[in-house]
Amino acid sequence: MATDYDTPRKTDDDLNEDSIEELKSRRNDKSASAVDVDEFEQAEGLELPGADLSNEELAVRVLPKQQDEFTCMSCFLVHHRSQLAEEKNGQPICRDCAA
Template identity: 90%
Template sequence: MATDYDSPRKTDDDVNEDSIEELKARRNDKSASTVDVDEFEQAEGLELPGADLSNEELSVRVLPRQADEFTCMSCFLVHHRSQLAYERGGQPICKDCE
């Protein structure tokens, strides 16, 4: 965009007046003042911390640790043997925790 450097420049008062006029126009504009409200149906699937989950069933099949896996004694996650960094006092440590 070309700039005309010969045109009169706006003063600080002009800039403030423009912004006030814009704010008034926004206030009068009804579409700008709408609030986005979540519907109740969207919030039904959310679980709050401390919610009673006693009637829920586990939907994931849990497998026992395999022969080529180990449990890191730092993060307590099960990793494949290729992720073993070292053993500290007989306790395996993964590469992420080293």
């Protein structure tokens, strides 16, 4: 629920002036509000321009791990040696996973 922080706040006098019936009706109005949900069928017919990648192949040149790199045993990403934080049980751990 969005909150407008620029609106003036109610004082204690304003809160005491609200009747119980008015507060109950506000609560019922809020709970009765409907949520707008998009149906799956509507999105199914929607086609984005250039989105058909079914015939495309991803061509990436993969380099082997270099001597100054290590594989973190927590996230399994290859990092430069400068990112080595510690070794747990002889397993290298990067700075991100150690934090």
